[in-house]
Amino acid sequence: MSTPTQFGYVALIGLPNAGKSTLMNTVIGAKVSIVTPKVQTTRRRVLGVFIQENTQVAFLDTPGIFTPSTRLDKAMVNVALQAIQEADLVCVIIDACKRLTDHERLLTIAKQSGRPICVVLNKVDKTPKDKLLVLAQTISETYGFNEIFMISALKAQGTEDLLKYINQKMPEGPWLFEEDDLTDLSLQDLATEFTREKLFAFLHQEIPYGLMVQHELWKEDTPGKVQIYQRIVIEKNNHKGIVLGHNGTLIKKVREAAQKDIRQLIQKKVQLFLQVVVKEDWK
Structure with a gap:
């Protein structure tokens, strides 16, 4: 008798720059969500597929939860809130380098969601052990979360125990993705995300x-060679020169760096063409 398969959605939520995208990329073993030092890099839900034995997990990397001020900000936060409701398990990613008070709203949202929750203290490689223990105890006592993991997403420390727990929590059911799927994003979407990462x-x-x-x-007119055309939309005309750089030096750096990442992803020669246009109030 064959072992039944398991499938479930796991939402990764946290403040901007808590390490959600880094954790998903580390678990998946490939870059499917862009990472930069700037906050609010992730603007939409990015799905990454992880398989271990009979279990398939669809991780939902979400925009950071913060106080929105624009329509784009509100849309980003709503994406994260919707992912919480869709998930079979919610992983609350806590930046252990920050104060607990910075995460109070986030932890309250998680508590009030009614969804199964685990807390992940990230960046433990940069945080004293005594502070981590106090942080974990305070979260447990204040919010009632008892499943707390300590990891370094960047260095892949502590992720094995977290993944073991996640696999145990996934419900029985058929897999929704093929075995070789990494994400539900198209190659075109991934390519635009790589360019945005380099711009950031x-x-x-x-x-x-x-x-x-x-x-x-x-365009893929020649076997093994792809031509990609993208448009960079900016809000203000006086930003165009900054994006292009002196004699086009900055946009050239962006193009070359994005081209390299795309080439590594699709294993083909890549020619990337970028156009900068102004569209006021696009947000």
């Missing part, structure tokens, strides 16, 4: 938050 990395201050990257065209 090379640009400073508020400019990255005032832009988006749109897919225009994907």
